[in-house]
Amino acid sequence: MPSTTETLTAERILEATEEVLRRHGPAKATVVDVARALGVSHGSVYRHFRTKAALREAVTKRWLDRTSERLAGIAAAEDLAPERRLRDWLAALFEAKRHKAGDDPELFATYTVLVDELGGVVHDHIADLTGQLTRIIAAGAESGDFTAPDPATAARAVFHATGRFHDPGYAREWTTPGIEEEFEAVVGLLVRGLRAEGQ
Amino acid sequence: MPSTTETLTAERILEATEEVLRRHGPAKATVVDVARALGVSHGSVYRHFRTKAALREAVTKRWLDRTSERLAGIAAAEDLAPERRLRDWLAALFEAKRHKAGDDPELFATYTVLVDELGGVVHDHIADLTGQLTRIIAAGAESGDFTAPDPATAARAVFHATGRFHDPGYAREWTTPGIEEEFEAVVGLLVRGLRAEGQ
């Protein structure tokens, strides 16, 4: 039973893949399942994605990009003071990840598996996020609020230092009681470390 | 073939267990293997450890404690300036973990598996390490080198912020080229954040 008569597009395949992953999980989701969900033969799916890995990569990239886009808005908010912008951005990153993990834990676990079987995608995602952070810190350095000889290095340091609050490997900890305070303590320390001497 | 005629002690069982883990890995190491290595029946092992989990826990605790002990020396070196002491301690922690991981990757992977199937042991280990950090930071706060209203909170923040350089989950990254510089950048930022206003 074909779900619609529309032509088969990469986009429709990605949507079906996401649904199959949600239902079956990363280990049991097959290309045949995706084709079945679309009412086509699996050969047709291979017309749009050369391998199963390419399909998984595309769907994962889409998922990661949805997070980056939301944060890009904050990174671009040049009206806010740099410190405020940095704190908001980090809080939004934490909140976004935590929400994804808490909302639908199985889907989050699924994407976590996909993410670390796909080296390149994560690398790009992290480059994207640290790029946004670099822009915030560079703005702060220019305005004199921050001391940062090399904003890109400082951005990576801030990103790594807050890993506990956005790296999926720590997702289990995101529901423990004191986590908000831990986050505040780490961010507070980092912001103090970035601030220019005369405040 | 009994390896010796000595009486069977908990200590001898732990040594044999470590050897069996090194040889077979965490998934295939059995209590029967340990007993065989000691030339006794597995029932004798159960006389000293109530369950297989208890045996694994004891051997893991021993392994973690070997790291803590080395660091305790630095934490107690009260002749060093607080900032120096903090930097040395963090560098020693990174170095210790990195060495363990690089030296015998399979044994490290084995213990990593054990560590995160045993919730309580890690918790104690982390409490031990953050306790050492707290003492260093508290000393810095007293001497006026650091600003830290709550040294224990600051210690946990520093520990979490440097997770990338001691959490086994990141072991893969410890051999990548820029890791030393990343470490320096994070530690530099944290130390700046801890320093009292007038330097």
Next chain:
DNA sequence: CAGCTAACAGATTTCAATATCTGTCAGTCC
């Protein structure tokens, strides 16, 4: 009698046969 063994029940793991999946391609169908 303290320390050990050996045999056991139930749970878990292994292994090999069987089924399913991936990726290709010759051929069908608007």
Next chain:
DNA sequence: GGACTGACAGATATTGAAATCTGTTAGCTG
């Protein structure tokens, strides 16, 4: 004739029967 199918070979996953392991205990042994 461009999008799709369906049959195929080799790779991977599933399954269930057999082997092994965990944890207990009755009894041996020095």
